Amino acid sequence: MKKRLVTQIAFVVTLHGYTGCITGGSEPAVAPTAAPTPTLPTPSLPGPVVAPLEGAAPxxxxxxxxxxEYTPGPVSRPAQRLLDKAxxxxxxxRREQALALLDRAFRIDSQSTEISLRHSEYYFEMGQYSKAENWAKRAMGNSDVTAxxxxxxxxxLARTRYKLGDLEGAQKALKEAQI
Amino acid sequence: MSKSKNIRRALAIGLIFSLSALALLISLAAKWDHEAKEAFSSGLWQLPSSVYARSLEVFAGSPVGQPQIVEELQRLGYKQEENPSSAGQFAIKDSNIEVFTREFTHWEGIEPSQKAVIIFKDGSIEDIKSASGDMIDIIRLEPPLIGHIYPSRKELRQLVKIAEVPELLVKGLIAVEDRDFYSHHGVDPKGIVRAMWLNLKAGKITQGASTLTQQLVKNLFLSPEQSFVRKFREIIMAFLIERRFSKQEILESYLNEVFFGQTSAGAIHGFGLASIHYFGTELKKITTSQMALLIAIVNGPSYYDPIRHPERAKGRRNIVLQLMEAQGVISSSEMQSAIASPLDAQAKRRRASHTHPAFLELVQQQLMENYSANDLKSAGLRIFSSLDPRSQELAENSVRKFLKDHKDIEGAFVALSPQTGDILALVGGKDSQFAGFNRALAAKRPIGSLIKPFITLAALQEGKNLASLLSDDPINIPLSSGKTWNPTNYDGENHGQVPLILALAKSYNQAFVRLGMEIGIEKVAKLVSSFSNSEIPSDNPSLLLGAIELTPLQVAQAFQVIAGGGFSIQPRSVLAVLDSNGTPLKRFEQDMKQLLDKDKAILTQYAMSAVMHMGTGATAALPSGFETSGKTGTTNDYRDSWFAGFSQDLLAVSWIGRDDNAKTYLSGATGALKVWSNFMKDSNSKSLNFHNFSKMDVKSISMMTGKPTDIACPDAIQIPLNTEVTLDPSSECVSSLTDPLITSFHEHQRAHPLIGKQP
Structure with a gap:
């Protein structure tokens, strides 16, 4: 009887863990997935994480x-189709499939800022921060990049630098983002 | 007494002999049985890996014209019809193409077969519509097969499971080749008698007596020689295999093993590949007439080759159809209809008739980092490469055409996409079909003046600009050996003070050695080393004139950083790998890294475009308005002739030289540039755009004084500069200008002025 009770408690705890109740997070529940989710490395930063902007204290x-929130910029029709599929x-x-579709889109429209940004976002989500950083830089260099x-x-860039432990670079990037 | 003794002795000897023979037979049978068992259980065939070119993406706005799409469809073995009704067919209707694409398994999934109309306008694709008139955003054609990575025997096959094989084909095969297949035990005495009788009646050999099992044994285990011993072994092994394996297993093995003929790419084995080879379609989709033709070919692959001997093949096919009808496999009307149908074998075979050994070597090199040599040769991998067949053909033709009159002179060529790093073409020598010394990957040669754009870049990083004045006066550099190095210019002249952009365009040695010494040899070496991913020694000033050895591929890699706007992308020849069942194994990502500030890359690109307008690249025969950037390279005594250049989406490096390092008497401009421009002019690539420099200032600079001058002056050339650059006061117009190339560039710029940053 006691053993059964322990099992039930463990189950409830696990369930709460999935729904984010234990950590108190407000993120929606994420279903367990077939694809392995890369673990994000914990950045080792000096001191506590602080708000980066002068005068702000979030x-x-x-x-x-x-x-x-962000309204994507213009993309050619075939590239948009591939982005939608991605x-x-x-x-x-199916992250590898999504990245393969982005590669196809990039191959047909390598000057598209939107495709570079999407690469950056996906790599960031996958915990591949150096790649995310490079794609963000690539997006900035395009001649048709909008504000x-x-x-x-x-x-x-701010987020990837933060994850890579470059707090100063992250602060600069965040400042640029808000200009 | 003595007689009976002799009889007993003879009997004893006979018994011993018989027992020995029996023992020998048993041991041979056991050996053969083991051999057969091992062969079947460990997989009968080593499947070569198949290497595919890139898949052509077809979409509105693509600069691909109708002729190129037709060329690609023909390359893929599509048949031109009045009205395409099944996959693998197309029709040309006015300026449009109607196509019924084939289904294909790519890395990220299946691309379904679909019928579409591709609408062209002004040499490019305007739109794509489905059969029902809906707009289609993008179609991906299946990739052309470009080669294989073989095991020791060059056998090509596409394995089929017995359940996937049309029942009619199996019945037809048995009806023709071995009608008692399901009742005999490997050898068919009834069949032998029947064949003898029929052959006797016909007065010639019309029917063989070997069962399918015997044929399988013969193909798998025995040599083609005709001997009693071999026949004996065939019979014993056929019997043993029948004991050990089911009829279905034997049949499946036969269907995959049977020989269908020889191509330049290898031997065609099995009905699966034969169907694709002859009809361009999967086995499960072929017609009765096509099945009969395949069965007919089995009887004599060379003799009944439907491409070389269509009438003979048709005659045999019709006999097969009659036999099928006689044994109730098909009806009389089905037979009549099939006999009336054309032979239907492809006029142009779709197996890779052109091999690209240089490129395939690169593919293997890249894959060896992830797969064993054995897996590459026998696991039947499907390798998706970056090769663009059209670029490859252009490159091969350009190299061959230029070198056809130059005995003993060799060449190499690399083309890649500066944005993605995809290697589009690679030529290792003038005989591109010969898998010998691959100069594109292995010939390390001094790069000569190809070093100068990198010195330019290093100078920009050190605060110089394209208008910075350099001294082109003679220079003496003491060497550690105690000697002095006195580099001179190609034309033997000294040019005084010259702007950096002009020094690069004209490839002035003295100016660049001075500049390099000012920057520091180590900095230049480090820059080239990081761009080309190679070790560059920095202990000799002659490095500043390109006395460093790189392969054409390494040169392409180094220039990619400039052409790619400062981002280095590791060149790749393999995009993805699937296993033999189509399951994704590995995808090769773009490995991108920013090595250079974008503005510096753009300025270097612009300086290299001046090479094409008023410098050593001006003789390039390119279409009007097609802007490119490039640089020539020539080494001492004309031993190496180089050219590296790029458009917006295509970078190509050409090298000409001799394997024994003797003189070629060709400079970069008279040798490699010609090969390069011949390739670029037909490449369909996008022009560079140097019209708008929204983040930079644009100034008119005198090419005689290097000072700002009025745009109307004949020696004035517009140059983009970083906004923080301040120049000396303006100079007067120089009326004594005699360089027609500068005049021509000046006039070009007057017609197409650059736009700088707006105040």
Whole structure:
């Protein structure tokens, strides 16, 4: 009887863990997936994480916050089709397939800022921060980059630098993102 | 007494002999049985890996014209029809193409077969519509097969499971080749008698007596010689195999083993590949007439080759159809209809008739980091490469055409996408079909003046600009050996003070050695080393004139950083690998890293475009308005002729030289540049755009004084500069200008002025 009770408690705890109740997070529940999820390395930063902007004092770690809402820039029709397919695959947790579709899109439209940004976002989500950083930089260098896309690229750069332990670089990037 | 003794002795000897023979027979049978068992259980065949080229993406806005799509469809073995009704067919209707694509398994999934109309306008794709008129955003054609990585025997096959084989084909095969297959035990005495009778009646050999099992044994285990011993072994092994394996297993093995003929790519084995080879379609989709033709070919692959001997093949096919009808496999009307149908074998075979050994060697090199040599040769991997067949053909033709009159002079060529790092073409020598010394990968040669764009870049990083004045006066450099090095210019002249952009365009040695010494040899060596991913020694000033050895591929890798806007991408020849069942194994990602500030890359690109307008690259025969950047390279005594250059989406490096390092009497401009421009002019690649420099200033600089001058002056050339650059006061127009190339560039810029940063 006692053993059964322990098992039930363990089950409830596990369930809460999945729904985020234990950590108190407000993120929606994430279903367990077939594809392995890369673990994010914990950056070793000097001292506590602080708000990066002068005069601002947000309670939340801005580098861990979800990327702000963003309206994507223009993309050619065939590339958009591949980006849409990549999104579908990404939602289905088929990450390698999603990246392969982004590669195809990049091959047909390598000057598209949107495709570079998407690469950066996906690599960031996968915990591959150096790749995410390079793709964000690549997006910034395009001649047709819009102000919104530039800001998005800086946002991504700020987060990747933070994850890579470059707090100073992250702060600079975040500042650029808000100009 | 003595007689009976002799009889007993003879009997004893006979008994001993018989027992010995029996023992020998038993031991041989046991050996053969073991051999057969081992062969079947360990997999009968080593499957070579198949290497595919890139898949052509077809979409609105693509600069691919109708002729190129037709070329690709023909390369893939599509048949031109009035009205495409099944996969693998197309029709040309006015300026449009109607195509019924084939299904294909790519890395990220299946691309379904679909019918579409590709609409062209002004030499590019305007739109794509489905059969129902809906708009299609993008179609991906299946990739052309370009070669194989073979085991020791060059056998090609596509394995089929017995359940996937049309029942009619199996019935037809048995009806023709071995009608008692399901009732005999490997050898068919009834069949032997029947064959003898029929052959006797016909007065010639019309029917063999070997069962399918015997044929399988013969193909798998025995040599083609005709001897009693071999026949004996065939019979024993056929019997043993029948004991050990089911009829279905034997049949499946036969269907995959049987020989269908020889191609330049290897021997065709099995019905699976034969169907694709002859009809361009999967086995499960072939018609009755096509099945009969395949069965007919089995009887004599060379004799009944439907491409070389269509009438003979048709006659045999019709006999097969009659036999099928006689044994109730098909009806009389089905037979009549099949007999009336054309032979249907492809006029142009779709197996890779052109091999690209140089490129395949690169593919193997890349894959050896992830797979064993044995897996590559026998696991039947499907390797998706970056090769663009059209670029490859252009490159091969350009090298061959230029070198056909140059005995003993060799060449190498590399083309890649500067944005993705995909290697599009690679030529290892003038005989591109010969798998010998691969100069593109292995010939390390001094790069000569190809070093100068990298010195330019290093100078920009050190605060110079394209208008910076360099001294082209003579220079003496003491060496550690105690000697003095006195580099001179190609034309033997000294040019005084010259702007950096002009020094690069004209490839002035003295100016660049001075500049390199000012920057520091180590910095230049480090830069080239990081760009080309190679070790560059920095102990000799002659490095500043390109006395460093790189392969053409390494040169391409180094220039990719400039052409790619400062981002280094590891060149790749393999994009993805699937196993023999189509399951994804590995994808090769773009390995990208920023090595250079984008503005510096753009400025270097611009300086290299001046080479094409007013410098050593000006003789390139390119279409009007097609902007490229490039640089020539020539080494001492004309031993090596180089050219490296790029458009927006295509970078190519050409090398010409001799394997024994003797003189070629060709400079970069008279040798490698010609090969390069011949390739680029037909490449369909996008022009560089140097019109708008929104983040930089644009100034008019005198090519005579290096000072700002009025744009109307004949010696004025517009140059983009970083906004923080300040220049000396303006100079007067120089009327004595006599360089027609500068005049021509000046006039070009007057017609197409650069736009700088707006105040």
């Amino acid at each position: 309670a939340l770690n801005v580098y861990e916050a979800p990327l702000p 999104s579908e695959e990404w939602k289905r947790q 919104a896309q530039m800001s998005r690229a800086w946002q991504l």
